[in-house]
Amino acid sequence: TPPSGSARPRLTFLGTGYLGATYAICYAELGYEVLGVDVDEQKIAGLASGVVPFHEPGLDELLRRNLAAGRLRFSTDYQDAAEFGDVHFICVGTPQRADGMGADLTYVESSVVNLAQHLTRKALIVGKSTVPVGTAEWIEQLVGKHAAPELGVEVAWSPEFLQEGFAVEDVLRPNRIVVGVKSDWSNGLLYAAHKGVFDLAATEDREVPLVITDFSTAELVKVAANAFLATKISFINAMAEVCEVAGGDVTQLARAIGYDPRIGNRFLQAGVGFGGGCLPKDIRAFQARAQELGAGEALRFLHEVDLINLRRRTRVLNLAAELLGRRSGPAGPDLSGARIAVLGATFKPNSDDIRDAPSLAVAGLLLKAGADVRVYDPEGMDNAKKAAPDLTYEPTLNDAVRDADLVCVLTEWADFRNADPIAVGELVAGKKVIDGRNCLDPALWSQAGWVYRGMGRP
Ligand code: NAD
Numbered sequence: 001t002p003p004s005g006s007a008r009p010r011l012t013f014l015g016t017g018y019l020g021a022t023y024a025i026c027y028a029e030l031g032y033e034v035l036g037v038d039v040d041e042q043k044i045a046g047l048a049s050g051v052v053p054f055h056e057p058g059l060d061e062l063l064r065r066n067l068a069a070g071r072l073r074f075s076t077d078y079q080d081a082a083e084f085g086d087v088h089f090i091c092v093g094t095p096q097r098a099d100g101m102g103a104d105l106t107y108v109e110s111s112v113v114n115l116a117q118h119l120t121r122k123a124l125i126v127g128k129s130t131v132p133v134g135t136a137e138w139i140e141q142l143v144g145k146h147a148a149p150e151l152g153v154e155v156a157w158s159p160e161f162l163q164e165g166f167a168v169e170d171v172l173r174p175n176r177i178v179v180g181v182k183s184d185w186s187n188g189l190l191y192a193a194h195k196g197v198f199d200l201a202a203t204e205d206r207e208v209p210l211v212i213t214d215f216s217t218a219e220l221v222k223v224a225a226n227a228f229l230a231t232k233i234s235f236i237n238a239m240a241e242v243c244e245v246a247g248g249d250v251t252q253l254a255r256a257i258g259y260d261p262r263i264g265n266r267f268l269q270a271g272v273g274f275g276g277g278c279l280p281k282d283i284r285a286f287q288a289r290a291q292e293l294g295a296g297e298a299l300r301f302l303h304e305v306d307l308i309n310l311r312r313r314t315r316v317l318n319l320a321a322e323l324l325g326r327r328s329g330p331a332g333p334d335l336s337g338a339r340i341a342v343l344g345a346t347f348k349p350n351s352d353d354i355r356d357a358p359s360l361a362v363a364g365l366l367l368k369a370g371a372d373v374r375v376y377d378p379e380g381m382d383n384a385k386k387a388a389p390d391l392t393y394e395p396t397l398n399d400a401v402r403d404a405d406l407v408c409v410l411t412e413w414a415d416f417r418n419a420d421p422i423a424v425g426e427l428v429a430g431k432k433v434i435d436g437r438n439c440l441d442p443a444l445w446s447q448a449g450w451v452y453r454g455m456g457r458p
Pocket residue numbers: 014015016017018019020037038039040043091092093094107110111128129130131160161162163164277278
């Protein structure tokens with residue numbers, strides 16, 4: 001039975017970024033009473049007035065509906081959180097440390113300490129942020145130090161697999177739920193905290209697999225999943241590199257190997273590589289943690305995965321030089337005087353997230369090589385302007401491509417995939433296109449007079 005005595009525990013989500021805000025809103029939608037907590041006053045004020053601070057399809061409407069229904073509140077006050085919640089989910093950021101390797105756990109620490117200090121009754125603290133294995137045990141120690149011992153506050157772990165752009169669906173209809181627990185009490189309470197998801201699945205004649213395990217496994221599941229996905233992308237990008245010198249077509253290769261169900265065709269698109277706030281930092285932090293634990297050798301291949309990924313960015317730069325007939329010096333190619341349109345700033349479509357986006361990294365390389373770079377993105381402009389203020393941004397696709405000597409499509413937004421090569425061709429100075437996501441139809445663009453170059457394609 002939930003400690004509050006209600007059929008459903010009351011939930012708090014500590015940290016209302018992409019992860020926490022989506023969760024808070026979706027779990028209110030599932031019928032829970034929810035409090036979202038963040039230290040960012042502006043973010044909390046926005047959410048409380050019905051504004052989602054990032055772009056995620058479908059989330060605005062759910063936010064407004066659940067605010068109106070009175071099931072959802074937002075606060076910056078940890079005392080409020082401690083009084084309200086039966087189950088507290090830690091959703092704060094765990095960015096890459098300044099030294100490059102390892103995860104920065106200072107936000108996790110401050111959220112746990114803040115909460116623990118204010119607790120006046122037994123509660124469950126559940127980690128959701130992506131962390132190095134061993135963090136749950138450390139949080140137990142923090143709670144032991146900062147919460148009154150007689151309360152018997154417990155800790156559990158439940159890693160998160162949502163994908164930005166599909167986050168609402170992923171939270172309401174996850175393909176699995178993983179929990180790391182130490183007691184029947186925490187197991188039961190965590191089940192109650194997820195019952196809305198299981199109930200929804202039952203009404204839709206689906207099942208959501210539930211994996212109940214220990215702390216270490218639960219923590220490792222997340223980083224292992226991300227390591228696998230990163231490896232799959234770098235594998236096909238490595239094949240793209242080979243295709244580029246051998247004259248093969250990696251898109252056909254991927255299709256052909258993907259028919260084997262042991263391989264599968266998803267996440268097998270060669271391109272400018274992965275980015276975002278998760279995969280790059282998570283594979284680095286995973287290596288650093290394995291090293292600390294004495295298993296560094298086991299994950300040495302992830303270093304190679306990272307290098308393959310970063311080489312895709314230089315590949316676009318070199319391809320641009322080739323297409324523009326520029327020679328490469330010791331400092332790389334000189335692109336001065338060339339006007340280049342960069343289409344895409346986010347790390348993937350249907351998101352406004354520009355964290356470690358390959359598109360912006362490539363735009364930066366082109367700029368550094370002397371090009372006049374014009375960037376356009378349907379949703380990521382505000383974030384991109386803050387993160388990369390030295391780039392020039394254009395308000396529309398047409399403005400970005402106007403008078404360009406070269407067009408680079410670096411995020412596969414539908415607007416770009418569906419762009420008409422004839423219409424775009426009328427605006428540019430030179431009909432040359434680099435399709436960094438292999439998302440355009442080469443035949444269509446070639447027929448319209450474009451010199452087309454994809455990734456790993458002849
Ligand atoms: P984010 O940067 O969007 O959000 C983090 C939020 O935490 C910010 O709003 C920040 O103000 C807040 N915060 C910092 N310190 C706080 C404190 N002491 N108390 C309350 N709030 C505090 O990050 P995100 O993308 O939501 O990621 C959060 C975690 O979830 C990370 O560990 C990430 O790896 C993991 N994750 C993210 C995704 C994703 O798709 N974004 C998916 C799965 C897991």
